[in-house]
Amino acid sequence: MAIPTTHFPSCSVPNDVQREGLPLIHGESLSRSFQAKERVVAISELTFGIREGQITAIIGESGSGKSTLLKLIYGLLEPDGGEVRYRGWRVPGPREKLIPGHDAMRMVSQGFDDLNTYANVWDNVASQLSNTDLEAKHRKTEDSLRRLRITHLAKQRVADLSGGEKQRVALARALVNEPEVLLMDEPFNQVDASFSEILQQDIRSIVEETGLTVVLVSHDPAEVLSMADELIVLKTGRLVAAGQPARLYTQPPNAYTARLLAKSNILTQAEASLLGICAGTDVVIHPEWLSLKEDPRAGFDVVDTQFKGFYQVLTVRHAGMTLHALAMPHVDFRKGMRVAVHVTRFHPVNA
Ligand SMILES: Nc1ncnc2c1ncn2[C@@H]1O[C@H](COP(=O)(O)OP(=O)(O)OP(=O)(O)O)[C@@H](O)[C@H]1O
Numbered sequence: 377m378a379i380p381t382t383h384f385p386s387c388s389v390p391n392d393v394q395r396e397g398l399p400l401i402h403g404e405s406l407s408r409s410f411q412a413k414e415r416v417v418a419i420s421e422l423t424f425g426i427r428e429g430q431i432t433a434i435i436g437e438s439g440s441g442k443s444t445l446l447k448l449i450y451g452l453l454e455p456d457g458g459e460v461r462y463r464g465w466r467v468p469g470p471r472e473k474l475i476p477g478h479d480a481m482r483m484v485s486q487g488f489d490d491l492n493t494y495a496n497v498w499d500n501v502a503s504q505l506s507n508t509d510l511e512a513k514h515r516k517t518e519d520s521l522r523r524l525r526i527t528h529l530a531k532q533r534v535a536d537l538s539g540g541e542k543q544r545v546a547l548a549r550a551l552v553n554e555p556e557v558l559l560m561d562e563p564f565n566q567v568d569a570s571f572s573e574i575l576q577q578d579i580r581s582i583v584e585e586t587g588l589t590v591v592l593v594s595h596d597p598a599e600v601l602s603m604a605d606e607l608i609v610l611k612t613g614r615l616v617a618a619g620q621p622a623r624l625y626t627q628p629p630n631a632y633t634a635r636l637l638a639k640s641n642i643l644t645q646a647e648a649s650l651l652g653i654c655a656g657t658d659v660v661i662h663p664e665w666l667s668l669k670e671d672p673r674a675g676f677d678v679v680d681t682q683f684k685g686f687y688q689v690l691t692v693r694h695a696g697m698t699l700h701a702l703a704m705p706h707v708d709f710r711k712g713m714r715v716a717v718h719v720t721r722f723h724p725v726n727a
Pocket residue numbers: 410411412416417418436437438439440441442443444445595
């Protein structure tokens with residue numbers, strides 16, 4: 377179904393023609409460089425798609441172009457080449473739009489720059505709505521606070537809130553206008569692990585209840601594995617993998633993706649052959665794909681152990697090869713022990 381440009385009147389680009397058959401957000405041959413001391417290519421020839429009603433996480437090492445891509449999607453940055461399309465229509469850049477940022481999207485950035493820290497929570501959220509219908513304004517603000525479970529903070533000054541509470545206010549403020557897409561840059565940075573988990577579940581529920589599309593940038597693999605429906609993996613501004621987290625975890629297409637998602641062992645052919653693997657390529661072995669058994673006659677030495685509560689992370693070494701493995705705590709592995717290493721699973725990757 378063709379949705380007319382008038383759907384988002386201030387987001388139409390003159391003479392643009394809607395392209396059909398694209399995912400909700402579609403980037404094609406997208407490139408963006410910056411001129412600092414020298415020219416930095418942040419995004420290079422990137423083609424990708426983001427589906428409606430899903431959580432898509434953009435992951436990659438520091439400087440791989442994640443934040444730049446988020447800004448290009450929103451229309452905060454002008455691409456040097458290529459384009460982003462939303463519902464088939466080209467997303468206008470800052471040169472083409474008086475107030476940059478697509479009208480169907482809202483962005484929550486790392487800091488809380490948008491929040492008025494001296495105003496209370498209610499006013500921070502309500503200020504996003506017009507005064508033309510005061511009853512609707514009240515109802516929507518109330519709904520948004522309830523969704524983010526911060527109704528009890530309504531009268532508190534933002535300045536007096538914790539990082540996690542401020543993050544919830546920022547989200548309530550972004551969602552009160554019912555955007556179709558929520559963009560988040562490192563959303564759980566300022567939130568400790570237990571708060572972050574609850575917030576992730578709440579965002580998931582909002583997505584399921586409302587059909588909201590979420591695009592988030594993250595450097596924390598644990599965060600995205602549990603939360604995202606789809607991953608976009610960037611390396612030096614290029615797409616190196618895309619797909620569902622479980623698939624990319626169990627069948628990583630390259631060593632870079634495997635290393636981002638787990639403390640993976642990446643073995644050369646020669647190293648793999650020491651473990652009895654003849655794959656003809658490098659192989660990825662996630663730590664839980666190794667099983668260890670104490671054996672004084674075996675070749676591997678335990679060189680480090682880390683207690684992690686219900687499991688242990690072990691570092692073992694043999695013939696210059698170092699491996700990371702997981703072990704359940706019912707066997708007490710200690711430094712200096714000799715262990716036999718058995719590979720329960722591996723995945724071949726290109727070098
Ligand atoms: N305004 C700018 N001026 C100059 N260089 C920039 C600018 N914005 C980004 N860059 C450069 O572009 C590259 C990609 O930056 P970007 O912030 O998109 O990466 P990132 O993956 O989000 O990094 P991080 O995880 O560290 O936040 C980096 O080399 C960065 O230094």
